[in-house]
Amino acid sequence: MRSHTPVLVPAGLVLLGALLTGCDEGPPPQQAQIPTAPPKLTTGTRSAPGSPAPGSPSPTAGSGAQEAVRALRTATGEVPNSRAFDLEHETRGGDRVWEVKVFADGRETKVDVSEDGSRVLAKSDHDRPDDDVRKLDAAQVDAARAAEIAGQRENGRLTELEIDTLHDGTVVWEIHFVRPDGSRSEVNVDARTGEITRDR
Numbered sequence: 001m002r003s004h005t006p007v008l009v010p011a012g013l014v015l016l017g018a019l020l021t022g023c024d025e026g027p028p029p030q031q032a033q034i035p036t037a038p039p040k041l042t043t044g045t046r047s048a049p050g051s052p053a054p055g056s057p058s059p060t061a062g063s064g065a066q067e068a069v070r071a072l073r074t075a076t077g078e079v080p081n082s083r084a085f086d087l088e089h090e091t092r093g094g095d096r097v098w099e100v101k102v103f104a105d106g107r108e109t110k111v112d113v114s115e116d117g118s119r120v121l122a123k124s125d126h127d128r129p130d131d132d133v134r135k136l137d138a139a140q141v142d143a144a145r146a147a148e149i150a151g152q153r154e155n156g157r158l159t160e161l162e163i164d165t166l167h168d169g170t171v172v173w174e175i176h177f178v179r180p181d182g183s184r185s186e187v188n189v190d191a192r193t194g195e196i197t198r199d200r
Contacts, residue, residue: 064177065151068098068158070117072144075100078120079109084143085132087161089115097121103133135163138171139191146173149194150187156180163191172197 072084075098082104090099098113108129112122141149147161156177164174172188179185188198 063151064155064157065147067115067117068161069144069147069151071098071100071113072117072142072147072161074113074117074120075102075111076142076144078102078111078123079104081105082109083136083139085136085163086130087143087147089159101130103129103136108133132163135165135171135191139163139173141173141189141191141194143173145194146189146191147175149189149196150175150177153196154179154185154187156185164188166197170197 076082076084079102082102084100084102086101088099090097096115100111100113102109108126110124113120154177156179159178160176162174165171171191173191175187177185190197
């Protein structure tokens, strides 16, 4: 009789332990009971389609000007030490692209940029630059910043930008928009001060 007692006591403890912890072979109870936190949502680290990438145009550029601003910066980034002086929204082979003209080291380069403004599609150099490049000497505000300023004022979609001289000799960025109702508008930004000189 005494020889059976040591066997029954441990068996009872094993049974009691099994009842308290469960009989499956899952994770230990302390691991199974830890709640899983939902994934944290972050803002401002990834851009939604069509929104500016980090380091691109500021949100204050206006939604209709952001792709144009990004295209201007992409084009000038492609050609070292260049300054953009002309931009047009064009159709090439059925695709919408930005044609950006930049000037550096006495040479004009035409850079085609994707519609979202993020990729260079093609570029070509021209030995004889456009006469407009001389107007860049008076510009303290670059084309991308002028587009941002105009985009803050106008809620349309930016379609064209060029540097121009007014009758009084003021050098301006002439910036064209198409409004949601289809009407067209023009904003002139003083290339020296960044002030809007005309809005119509």
